[in-house]
Amino acid sequence: MTTLDSRDNRPLWQRYVHGHHWRTQAEEFDGAKLGFWLFLTTEVLLFGGIFCAYAIFRSLYPGAWKEGSSLLDWKIGGINTAVLLISSYTMAVSIYYIQVGKISRARLNLMFTILCGALFVTLKLLLEYTPKWTGWFFFMDPALGHHSIDAAAGNGLFGLFRHVEGYGGKRPGSLYEYGFGHDPHMPLWWSVYYVGTSIHALHVIIGMILIFRVWLKAGKGVYGPNYYTGVEIAGLYWHLVDLIWIFLFPLLYLIH
Amino acid sequence: MSSGHHSHGSYLESKGGFFANVLDWATTVDHKKIGVMYLFAILFMFFLGGVAALAVRIELLEPVRVKTTFTATGTEPVTQLLRADVAADIKNKDGTPAKDTLLTAGTRVQTHPAAKTVLGNELTSGTQVDVLDDAGKTVVQTATLKGSVSVTDPKTGAATASKITGQFFGSPDATAIAAGNNTYNRLFTLHGAIMVFMVIVPSVPASLGNFFLPLMLGAKDVAFPRLNLLSWYIYVTGSIFAVSSIVLGGVDTGWTFYTPYSTSTDADSIRVVFMILGAFILGFSSILTGLNFIVTVHKLRAPGMGWFDMPLFVWAVYSSGIIQVLATPVIGITLLLLVFERITHIGIFDPALGGDPVLYQHFFWFYSHPVVYVMILPGMGIITELIAVHSHKRIFGYRAIAFASLGIAGVSFIVWGHHMFTSMSEVASTIFSALTFLVAIPTAVKVFNWVGTLYKGSITINTPMLYALIFLFTFSIGGLTGLPLGTLSTDMHLHDTYFVVAHFHYVMMGGTIMAFIGGIHHWWPKMFGKMYNEKAAMLGAILVFIGFNVTFFTQFFLGVRGMPRRYASYVDEFQTLHIISTIGSFILLAGFLVHLSVFVASLVAGRKAPANPWGGLTFEWLADSPPEEHNFAHEPLCTHGPYDYDTTVPPHWDPKDYPIPAENLAAAGSH
Ligand code: HEM
Numbered sequence: 001m002t003t004l005d006s007r008d009n010r011p012l013w014q015r016y017v018h019g020h021h022w023r024t025q026a027e028e029f030d031g032a033k034l035g036f037w038l039f040l041t042t043e044v045l046l047f048g049g050i051f052c053a054y055a056i057f058r059s060l061y062p063g064a065w066k067e068g069s070s071l072l073d074w075k076i077g078g079i080n081t082a083v084l085l086i087s088s089y090t091m092a093v094s095i096y097y098i099q100v101g102k103i104s105r106a107r108l109n110l111m112f113t114i115l116c117g118a119l120f121v122t123l124k125l126l127l128e129y130t131p132k133w134t135g136w137f138f139f140m141d142p143a144l145g146h147h148s149i150d151a152a153a154g155n156g157l158f159g160l161f162r163h164v165e166g167y168g169g170k171r172p173g174s175l176y177e178y179g180f181g182h183d184p185h186m187p188l189w190w191s192v193y194y195v196g197t198s199i200h201a202l203h204v205i206i207g208m209i210l211i212f213r214v215w216l217k218a219g220k221g222v223y224g225p226n227y228y229t230g231v232e233i234a235g236l237y238w239h240l241v242d243l244i245w246i247f248l249f250p251l252l253y254l255i256h
Numbered sequence: 257m258s259s260g261h262h263s264h265g266s267y268l269e270s271k272g273g274f275f276a277n278v279l280d281w282a283t284t285v286d287h288k289k290i291g292v293m294y295l296f297a298i299l300f301m302f303f304l305g306g307v308a309a310l311a312v313r314i315e316l317l318e319p320v321r322v323k324t325t326f327t328a329t330g331t332e333p334v335t336q337l338l339r340a341d342v343a344a345d346i347k348n349k350d351g352t353p354a355k356d357t358l359l360t361a362g363t364r365v366q367t368h369p370a371a372k373t374v375l376g377n378e379l380t381s382g383t384q385v386d387v388l389d390d391a392g393k394t395v396v397q398t399a400t401l402k403g404s405v406s407v408t409d410p411k412t413g414a415a416t417a418s419k420i421t422g423q424f425f426g427s428p429d430a431t432a433i434a435a436g437n438n439t440y441n442r443l444f445t446l447h448g449a450i451m452v453f454m455v456i457v458p459s460v461p462a463s464l465g466n467f468f469l470p471l472m473l474g475a476k477d478v479a480f481p482r483l484n485l486l487s488w489y490i491y492v493t494g495s496i497f498a499v500s501s502i503v504l505g506g507v508d509t510g511w512t513f514y515t516p517y518s519t520s521t522d523a524d525s526i527r528v529v530f531m532i533l534g535a536f537i538l539g540f541s542s543i544l545t546g547l548n549f550i551v552t553v554h555k556l557r558a559p560g561m562g563w564f565d566m567p568l569f570v571w572a573v574y575s576s577g578i579i580q581v582l583a584t585p586v587i588g589i590t591l592l593l594l595v596f597e598r599i600t601h602i603g604i605f606d607p608a609l610g611g612d613p614v615l616y617q618h619f620f621w622f623y624s625h626p627v628v629y630v631m632i633l634p635g636m637g638i639i640t641e642l643i644a645v646h647s648h649k650r651i652f653g654y655r656a657i658a659f660a661s662l663g664i665a666g667v668s669f670i671v672w673g674h675h676m677f678t679s680m681s682e683v684a685s686t687i688f689s690a691l692t693f694l695v696a697i698p699t700a701v702k703v704f705n706w707v708g709t710l711y712k713g714s715i716t717i718n719t720p721m722l723y724a725l726i727f728l729f730t731f732s733i734g735g736l737t738g739l740p741l742g743t744l745s746t747d748m749h750l751h752d753t754y755f756v757v758a759h760f761h762y763v764m765m766g767g768t769i770m771a772f773i774g775g776i777h778h779w780w781p782k783m784f785g786k787m788y789n790e791k792a793a794m795l796g797a798i799l800v801f802i803g804f805n806v807t808f809f810t811q812f813f814l815g816v817r818g819m820p821r822r823y824a825s826y827v828d829e830f831q832t833l834h835i836i837s838t839i840g841s842f843i844l845l846a847g848f849l850v851h852l853s854v855f856v857a858s859l860v861a862g863r864k865a866p867a868n869p870w871g872g873l874t875f876e877w878l879a880d881s882p883p884e885e886h887n888f889a890h891e892p893l894c895t896h897g898p899y900d901y902d903t904t905v906p907p908h909w910d911p912k913d914y915p916i917p918a919e920n921l922a923a924a925g926s927h
């Protein structure tokens with residue numbers, strides 16, 4: 001049995017000792033992966049509820065769903081999809097680099113993945129939620145071009161935001177503000193939209209935290225060719241988050 | 257290896273001073289300690305839920321309802337003017353029922369038989385009266401009053417002495433009655449929510465499962481020990497959320513949280529949100545436990561132990577783990593949507609915004625039907641062990657029981673609609689009704705296998721065996737009464753009556769809780785290293801059995817006769833049965849108190865338990881009583897099946913005391 005010896009200056013991953021209740025390290029790794037796959041199943045089922053609500057209300061109120069998805073900008077959604085796909089790639093690459101012992105390259109890729117996640121969340125909040133909820137557009141918002149700026153309302157926050165009269169109020173449920181000629185079931189569409197995308201965004205943030213932890217631990221030399229369970233698991237989680245978005249994106253943005 | 261630091265003492269061994277021990281337990285990752293902590297937490301919640309149940313039963317003893325007394329003088333027939341609307345059974349002169357009529361305000365009635373001049377006559381529901389025509393002279397028909405009655409004095413026009421009977425929540429005015437009903441609603445919600453989410457769902461897997469699953473597999477611990485501790489803390493957090501909603505004034509939605517009621521009641525209060533979040537958080541704990549067990553079963557079986565060498569308790573906990581993992585997330589998202597709905601009225605379940613309250617019911621039962629099998633499967637697993645060990649016989653139909661567990665888990669996902677026959681289309685209801693009968697098949701397979709195992713076994717009658725027999729009796733009644741509920745046509749009559757209440761108490765209490773108590777007795781010597789007083793415990797078991805049946809069998813009659821569930825009051829016809837039921841609940845209480853004192857006495861002064869008091873063959877009986885910290889001195893090797901009583905001498909037993917017939921050994925050798 002090995003003990004952590006202060007004179008032993010091999011990196012931590014080389015000195016890794018598996019949990020005392022496992023027979024081998026390989027079994028411990030398999031067990032962790034099996035457990036995490038089960039956890040991912042629960043995540044899929046959780047989103048399953050949202051997809052189910054989407055399907056039911058879509059079949060009940062096709063008009064609202066048509067109008068709703070036409071109010072979403074597929075370009076922003078598309079950019080975000082690309083961001084997540086790229087980050088999934090860098091995540092996978094970082095696992096490879098850990099496996100071959102190139103720790104600093106792995107960390108670089110991990111950090112890039114986290115930044116992609118941050119970009120995703122920022123775009124979501126800034127270019128999607130804010131204008132819809134309040135009517136204030138970010139000045140570089142690609143969707144802004146379609147709308148005439150309300151000069152009287154002026155600019156907000158050092159001129160970074162522009163207000164478009166009558167655009168806001170696209171909120172869920174009773175918070176919705178009816179505009180002229182809107183489908184009466186729009187509040188429901190926005191409920192499904194916000195619940196689905198915000199719970200997904202929450203998962204992105206949790207994923208970023210997980211990967212950040214892995215990044216820190218990798219810096220201390222915890223992971224290496226011999227031991228990379230944590231990286232693998234963070235990777236699985238990140239791919240799931242990506243996968244769910246791959247379903248949300250066409251359902252919400254593309255299908256009219 | 258620094259050998260001095262590795263203690264091989266019992267897991268219960270003290271770690272020093274009081275605080276050192278508290279810290280040790282609070283941070284332990286030992287599945288045995290976590291199992292014991294779960295056991296105590298669950299028993300505490302069982303106590304809380306039980307107190308609420310007794311309060312509910314006391315209210316139903318003599319619920320608040322109005323009885324009016326009037327005074328009559330002279331010889332003229334007394335006529336009374338009814339003030340409120342009263343339902344009456346009007347009979348024609350020949351005695352045949354005419355039709356259900358409402359005696360509206362102002363109708364004159366006269367008590368029957370009319371000739372008598374009565375002093376202090378009580379006009380309660382059920383009183384026979386004659387209805388007079390407007391002139392007040394002709395007797396038109398005979399009527400029986402139903403519901404609450406109030407009467408005005410024909411001379412003064414004032415209300416005559418009306419008294420409100422009933423106790424507990426009662427006091428004689430309408431607001432007090434409303435307040436009492438309110439309290440009643442909160443109490444049954446509290447009872448239901450605690451018993452379902454905090455007691456029955458985690459009961460067997462999280463406590464006994466946690467303790468014994470790794471032992472039975474010959475493992476040192478569960479796959480993820482720290483996750484296991486986390487799940488205990490999540491359980492406690494969820495319980496605190498739920499209980500704090502009670503401290504803040506209680507929730508009256510019922511444990512099912514049906515919308516739109518649950519999204520509109522107590523609109524100014526955070527209580528309902530707390531209760532729902534509590535259930536949501538408890539779901540996480542359940543998922544983590546299930547996940548942990550599944551991986552443990554897959555990866556940590558002892559060398560030589562194949563899938564069909566596993567004890568059937570492990571199979572049962574494994575199957576229920578699958579349901580926990582697959583069904584709980586759905587309730588998770590449902591409760592989350594419910595919280596959003598309450599706070600911001602997002603409209604998913606709100607018809608005013610285009611949402612659909614029936615969608616809530618679908619989501620809810622998609623989880624809550626499978627979860628009834630999370631409740632019962634581990635209980636069935638315990639019963640399998642109890643019956644095999646205490647009749648010292650190879651289990652009859654090992655594979656049938658194992659596959660029945662998986663079968664139940666599978667079928668449980670496609671029958672949820674049977675809770676919603678009254679809110680679905682006819683076609684959907686018919687399909688769900690047909691599917692529901694599938695569940696009965698694997699369930700019945702198990703019952704036959706247990707009875708088959710008992711046949712020609714050498715049965716020891718002790719507390720665990722007594723509980724196994726009680727289970728067979730009560731669970732069979734519970735399962736069989738599920739069939740009329742699953743039958744579309746009969747359920748139309750029985751839905752939302754006490755029949756349903758009786759059914760689910762027979763399966764959940766008569767099933768899971770009986771198995772749980774039986775299991776606690778069976779494994780008590782192993783968990784705490786002390787024997788308990790067998791005679792006293794058997795007395796407790798008998799009291800529980802009698803009390804349980806007296807309490808709940810009556811409720812089948814109440815239900816068939818139309819007593820709806822979740823009401824604080826009833827018409828007088830139901831009172832006798834309700835009184836019997838309440839008496840039963842106190843017999844139950846007595847039984848539980850006997851058990852409690854037996855446990856306390858055992859912990860304080862029990863005889864030291866041998867390692868294998870019952871002669872069991874599964875690995876937990878190989879370990880010490882109580883087991884050492886890492887369970888086994890040497891990793892056990894699986895060399896015989898879990899129920900090979902005919903060919904194997906149990907661990908720690910002398911072959912002299914357990915002679916194996918030579919022909920069995922020869923047969924075993926030839927395999
Ligand atoms: C043979 C097996 C069973 C069948 C066919 C069956 C059928 C049914 C049906 C049709 C209902 C709905 C009745 C109604 O609301 O009108 C029901 C209610 C219920 N059953 Fe079962 N059941 C079975 C076993 C179980 C088991 C094993 C459990 C739990 C351990 C259970 C727990 C419940 C509960 C809690 C309810 C009431 C839920 C509520 O409305 O609050 N059942 N059962």
Ligand SMILES: [Cu+2]
Binds near residue numbers: 625672
């Ligand atoms: Cu059901």
